[in-house]
Every structure is written in structure tokens, then in C-alpha cells.
Amino acid sequence: MxxxxxxxxxxxxxxxxxxxxxxxxxxxxxxxxxxxxxxxxxxxxxxxxxxxxxxxxxxxxxxxxxxxxxxxxxxxxxxxxxYTALLEGFPEYVAREAHAAEIRLYEVGVIPGLLQTPQYAAAIEDQEVKRGAITPEQAHERVALVESRQAALVRTPPPLVFVILDESCLLRPVGGRSVMGVQLARLLEFADNPHTALHVAPFSMAERRPYTLPITILTLPDRGLMAYAQSSQHGHFERESAAVVPMLAAYHQLHVGALSQDASVDMIDQIRKGTT
Known part of the structure; x- marks a missing residue:
């Protein structure tokens, strides 16, 4: 002993x-x-x-x-x-996400977790460790969570996933040129999937952009609505469908102002070519 x-x-x-x-x-x-x-x-x-x-x-x-x-x-x-390093509400959101019939998300500044490559996710969490915001163990768990969330989407029938990225997501060179090049290629693969849609909200939308922070809206199998929104320090999971309906309306307005998928794919491809 x-x-x-x-x-x-x-x-x-x-x-x-x-x-x-x-x-x-x-x-x-x-x-x-x-x-x-x-x-x-x-x-x-x-x-x-x-x-x-x-x-x-x-x-x-x-x-x-x-x-x-x-x-x-x-x-x-x-x-x-x-979930020790995750914001309030996010663990419950992840559990709901794994069973959602439709996922609509808008992201600012970084590629959203559902579309991140392992290298891109690791680059973000490594910086969090260097800043002392999380431990190496927590960083490992975060990257593993990204992978498990993506794996949960590979089911029958698959969920419909609608993604709108602020242009800043594409221009922030996370992990350097090589990591970013692979990440942008991953976005192009995602856009080519029959049950997904990918759009870019260009900087030219300016004040017409209805959201200033990331948001995700889930449509559950029973057609109920839930939403998750977060800032750098706080997260909020909205469980009442009535409260989510205005968010969904704003999302549709964002979609109307965003680039078409063809134009979005062309923009992503042009940026990707600049990383190689």
C-alpha cells in the first residue's frame, strides 16, 4: 500500500x-x-x-x-x-443538438464547432491554455467534444444543417496558413452535402445584420424550437418556443441578406487559394 x-x-x-x-x-x-x-x-x-x-x-x-x-x-x-470549461447552458444544448431535426447557426469570428477540423479546434484551445483560461485537460475535453458533436450528426435520417458565417470567420487565420487551408476545404465539403446549406454574411451587410453575437436555433423532432446564444463569458439556452420565434424570424432576415451558396462557396474558395 x-x-x-x-x-x-x-x-x-x-x-x-x-x-x-x-x-x-x-x-x-x-x-x-x-x-x-x-x-x-x-x-x-x-x-x-x-x-x-x-x-x-x-x-x-x-x-x-x-x-x-x-x-x-x-x-x-x-x-x-x-463540461468543466463550458459556459452555462451549453451542456444541455449539446444534448438537444444530438437529436435535433434542423440546426440553424450563425457564427462570428471563428468557424463553429460543428464544422471545425481537429487541427483548427486544437489551435483555438491551445491558445486558451496559454492564456491560463483553461487547463490542458479541459482543452483536450473541448476538442473531444467537437468531434463527438460532429459524430452525432451522422445518423439516419440526418438533420438539416443551415450555417451562416460572418465574413470574419473566414479571414481570421487560426492556426496559420496550413491549418486554415484545410479548414476552408472542410467548409467546401460541407456545402456540397445534400442536407446542408452554407452562406456568408459579408461585411457589406453592415448594420443590416440582425445579430451581433453567435446564435444557434434548434428544431426538435416534435417541431419545438430551442435556441442557444453566448458571449465570451456567458451562455443562455432558451427552452420556450414562443421566445425563439422572433430569433428565427431574424435568422431568416439574415439569410435573405447573406450571399447565395454559390457566391459563398466562391468566396471561400478564393480565400482558400490564398492560404496555399
Missing amino acids: SNRKQLHPERSPREKFGLLVRTLRDERGWTQEELAERVGCTGSHISAVETGRRAATQQFARKLDRVFGTGARLEQQIQAAR
Whole structure:
């Protein structure tokens, strides 16, 4: 017992989760091998999770809850760890997004997460780490969340996804020329998809642009409406359809003033050629 690795739960979500697993196991007098047998994995896997060397998946946490008889305690901690660096309302929004029939979003300054390449997402989060805004662990979770959100859209039937990008999204060279070139190519692929639409709101819209901040509007399978909007420090998830209807009307006004998809694709392609 004396050679046990000392855990520091305040240092990372992984070590906090690992300490909880170790504590629950110790309370029952089980060895790592005995717990592994009950869960259906190896003792080395339990060791890696307990010491924070390996991140536990939500499915693994669910198995642990079943074995320990802890309800959904461990699974909830995994979910909480995943969202430690996210704004209020966003975790609930992500859960709804995964089942939405239609997604309409408008973004300013950066490519939205649903369209980001892993390199682009990592470049943004790396800078957040350098500024001290988030930890490296949180940055990893954010990038992983981008990938999981995109994977959730690959379903049958797929959602309709309507995207309007402020021109600033295309001109901000995140990650340098090579990263930006791949990212812009990703936008062109997205526009070519049969269940998506991509438009650019040019700077020339000026004061005619109805939104000054990013916004996303979801149409749920039952045709109910929800919306999520955020600033740099705050997020708000609107659950009442009646409150979202004016936002949807403004979105349609934005769509009317934006470039056509053909013109938008041409603009993106011209900017992309300048990055190569």
C-alpha cells in the first residue's frame, strides 16, 4: 500500500474520477483485479483509470456504477468533467443538438464547432491554455467534444444543417496558413452535402445584420424550437418556443441578406487559394 501513487483530485478531472473509483473500491475491500473481473476489463485498465493515466468513458463509468451500486454517480462525474470549461447552458444544448431535426447557426469570428477540423479546434484551445483560461485537460475535453458533436450528426435520417458565417470567420487565420487551408476545404465539403446549406454574411451587410453575437436555433423532432446564444463569458439556452420565434424570424432576415451558396462557396474558395 505504501507504493500507491498519490492522487491530486484538484489537478485534473481524471485524477478526481480516479480517486473516487479507488475510494469506492477500498470501501468494499476489493483489489484492482477483483474489480476488473466484476466490470469485465483488466486490472491494468483499472489501475490506469485510478491513477488518471487513462480517461474513463461514459460507458465504463456506467459499468462501475452498476458494480458499485452507486446509481449514476460515476457517470454524472464523467459528464461534469467533460463540461468543466463550458459556459452555462451549453451542456444541455449539446444534448438537444444530438437529436435535433434542423440546426440553424450563425457564427462570428471563428468557424463553429460543428464544422471545425481537429487541427483548427486544437489551435483555438491551445491558445486558451496559454492564456491560463483553461487547463490542458479541459482543452483536450473541448476538442473531444467537437468531434463527438460532429459524430452525432451522422445518423439516419440526418438533420438539416443551415450555417451562416460572418465574413470574419473566414479571414481570421487560426492556426496559420496550413491549418486554415484545410479548414476552408472542410467548409467546401460541407456545402456540397445534400442536407446542408452554407452562406456568408459579408461585411457589406453592415448594420443590416440582425445579430451581433453567435446564435444557434434548434428544431426538435416534435417541431419545438430551442435556441442557444453566448458571449465570451456567458451562455443562455432558451427552452420556450414562443421566445425563439422572433430569433428565427431574424435568422431568416439574415439569410435573405447573406450571399447565395454559390457566391459563398466562391468566396471561400478564393480565400482558400490564398492560404496555399
